[in-house]
Amino acid sequence: MATSTAHSVNLADAMVMTPPPMVDYLVVAPLVIGFVFGALCLMTRKNTGRQPFIAITGLVLMLAADIGLFWHVLQNGTVVMTMGRWLPPFGITFAADMLGAVFALIGGIVGLAGGIYALDDVNQTGRRYGFYPFLLLMMSGITAAFLTGDIFNLYVWFEVLLIGSFGLLVLGSEREQLDGATKYAFLNLLATTLFLLAVAYLYGTVGTLNMADISRKAASVRDTGPLFTIAALFLFAFAMKAAAFPVNFWLPASYHTPRIVVSGLFAGLLTKVGVYALLRIFLTLFHVERDMLAGTIAVIAAVTMVTGAMGALAQNDIRRQLGYLVISGIGMMLAGLALGSRTGLSGGVFYAAHSMVVMTALYFLAGIMGERMNGFALNKAGGLYSRMPWLAAIALVLLLSVSGLPPFSGLWPKAYLVKASLDVGAWWLAFAILLTGLMTTIAVGRTFAFSFWRERTGGEAETASPQGAVSGAVVGSLVGLTLLTVAVGIYPEPVIRVTDRIAGELLAPAGYVDSVFPADMTPTQGEGGPQEGETQQ
Amino acid sequence: METAMAFLTGLFFATSLYLMLSKHIIRVLLGVAVLGNAVNLTIFTTGRLTREIPPIIPDDAVVPIDAIANPLPQALVLTAIVISFSFFAFLLVLVFRSYQELGTDDTDEMREAEPVDEPAPPLGY
Numbered sequence: 001m002a003t004s005t006a007h008s009v010n011l012a013d014a015m016v017m018t019p020p021p022m023v024d025y026l027v028v029a030p031l032v033i034g035f036v037f038g039a040l041c042l043m044t045r046k047n048t049g050r051q052p053f054i055a056i057t058g059l060v061l062m063l064a065a066d067i068g069l070f071w072h073v074l075q076n077g078t079v080v081m082t083m084g085r086w087l088p089p090f091g092i093t094f095a096a097d098m099l100g101a102v103f104a105l106i107g108g109i110v111g112l113a114g115g116i117y118a119l120d121d122v123n124q125t126g127r128r129y130g131f132y133p134f135l136l137l138m139m140s141g142i143t144a145a146f147l148t149g150d151i152f153n154l155y156v157w158f159e160v161l162l163i164g165s166f167g168l169l170v171l172g173s174e175r176e177q178l179d180g181a182t183k184y185a186f187l188n189l190l191a192t193t194l195f196l197l198a199v200a201y202l203y204g205t206v207g208t209l210n211m212a213d214i215s216r217k218a219a220s221v222r223d224t225g226p227l228f229t230i231a232a233l234f235l236f237a238f239a240m241k242a243a244a245f246p247v248n249f250w251l252p253a254s255y256h257t258p259r260i261v262v263s264g265l266f267a268g269l270l271t272k273v274g275v276y277a278l279l280r281i282f283l284t285l286f287h288v289e290r291d292m293l294a295g296t297i298a299v300i301a302a303v304t305m306v307t308g309a310m311g312a313l314a315q316n317d318i319r320r321q322l323g324y325l326v327i328s329g330i331g332m333m334l335a336g337l338a339l340g341s342r343t344g345l346s347g348g349v350f351y352a353a354h355s356m357v358v359m360t361a362l363y364f365l366a367g368i369m370g371e372r373m374n375g376f377a378l379n380k381a382g383g384l385y386s387r388m389p390w391l392a393a394i395a396l397v398l399l400l401s402v403s404g405l406p407p408f409s410g411l412w413p414k415a416y417l418v419k420a421s422l423d424v425g426a427w428w429l430a431f432a433i434l435l436t437g438l439m440t441t442i443a444v445g446r447t448f449a450f451s452f453w454r455e456r457t458g459g460e461a462e463t464a465s466p467q468g469a470v471s472g473a474v475v476g477s478l479v480g481l482t483l484l485t486v487a488v489g490i491y492p493e494p495v496i497r498v499t500d501r502i503a504g505e506l507l508a509p510a511g512y513v514d515s516v517f518p519a520d521m522t523p524t525q526g527e528g529g530p531q532e533g534e535t536q537q
Numbered sequence: 538m539e540t541a542m543a544f545l546t547g548l549f550f551a552t553s554l555y556l557m558l559s560k561h562i563i564r565v566l567l568g569v570a571v572l573g574n575a576v577n578l579t580i581f582t583t584g585r586l587t588r589e590i591p592p593i594i595p596d597d598a599v600v601p602i603d604a605i606a607n608p609l610p611q612a613l614v615l616t617a618i619v620i621s622f623s624f625f626a627f628l629l630v631l632v633f634r635s636y637q638e639l640g641t642d643d644t645d646e647m648r649e650a651e652p653v654d655e656p657a658p659p660l661g662y
Contacts, residue, residue, distance in 0.1 A: 009599055010599075013599075152613055152616075156616065156620070159620045159624075163623070163624070163627070166627060166631075170631065173634065173638075175638045175639060175649050176649050176650045177650075178631070178634055178635035178638050178639065178649075179635060179639060179647050179648075179649035179650040180649075180650040181631060181635075182562060182631060182632065182635050182647065183647075183650075185627070185628055185631060186562075186565060186566075186569065186628070189569060189624055189628070190557075190569065190572070193569070193572055193573060193576055193621075196576050196580075196617060197576045197579060199580075200576060200579045200580040200583050200613075201579070201583060203580070203583055203584070203609075203610075203613075204582075204583025204584070204585075205583075209609075252651070253650055253651055254650065256650070257650050313658075314657070314658070315658060316655060316656050316657060316658045316659075317655070377656075378658045378659060379656055379658065379659045446658065450659065
């Protein structure tokens, strides 16, 4: 067999010739850690005593990598790494800009809090059925979705996090869970399949899957290709994932059925991946189509937030009420996307970060309340204040924070969104935001009054409910998340600086494209169109 | 050839939508499975249908001189097939388990998580 040394191949045409600095590996570190520790947990599945320590170690390391990545991006701008030494767009690119790094960081915080809360909430059986492996795999999928720079790869990560979430959702296999999981699984799978369909059309039109490459080539096919149709299909698919109004009925049907720690993690993380994808697609890739769809997105946002708050008012079960509050929060984030101004995007991203922390904490809070009241029904709730005044303090902080009242973290993003709406004369959107705030305040105020201030009715229930101290793991994770919302509410300056920078980056997608394709490292392009490598299976 | 493939994928989409409109969860499941294949065919077609031209590069060239068959859609379809097959397996078990537990596969009667007789929240103390 003749060797190929007959002619010299210049590898530098298509490959990275100098190894990237070690610190750039931070962009893949969180998901590598997640997968390695997930596998370790799977191997120690029978050893339910040791497994939590492995999982918590993994989650702590993931958070450490997320913090390191955030710091790196903050100092040096977008971090790009392409798998297999290929120059983009030949390999799968991972690109962490400020938006991805911030979402990954908050996801890491919420994931760790969930892992700690689960020490108490998930029993031996739940551990043996694989709670921790599912948790770590879902966390890896979520983090990777925030960091990937390749749109087909994004689809793969959506499926990874989806299968992890299926596992968590049916853990325990109670009747209620199976019912909720069936609806959740079908509708989410449908949404991801539609996303894949949109990717197929996009590939057929633009001929590449690398997001930065799509962004710079979209302008040249805009006159001939059906980009508006593709953008609308993306909007439909991701709105379904994010639980925006007409396609959100899977959320209230399923989020209250699993263990409370699973509900909390879902509420904090899953819908936000959909919101992240919308921001990424409509600002980095299709900003012209975003301008055309802005009116539609604004109406969807307004209806989502108002119907979410109305749903919350109508629920008797505390967990289902929280499910509707998740939806209402999605409306706020979509309002930021619809406005598309620097102020609006800053507010939308800030709201997403706030919602991730606060919604998870609220479910954790509901878990403690439900355990002490023998159930989540508001019409039988009561008597918590006399037994747990400290829990009342935490509850008040979180409930005021979710309704956007000062001095907690919900206030600032709402103020930004209202200002951005009034700036462009969209008074009806500002009205919807404020109306949602009022209705949310009524709904959560009623929950607080009934659960804490009302005397417990029915004497036998009082004695039957658990009396002992709440475990340290549960209190620790809840207090940690609560302190975060208080700290951000009182001192929002650094967060606003970061979200403002994110908004600036999103509005200038050329910066993202330039980081993926530096001027001195562009591969020589043949006629053959896209030549991307194989993806993970 | 693209026209014929377009009609075929259209048929797949129509079948899957019809099945997914059913009340019975097992038909919805079959619809989802057909939908996955419809999307796979779409990816295959959008990657342009060409003859099987192997990517052989002559000795004196560095890149292929003529057009070659595009391998990327096949890689994408392969990934999507693996994913949709594993999801189909999971959903099949899930549907069977919920049929066992709930005793129905009619989505109108699957109200365990959202009971019809759920009381309204109290209006006052």
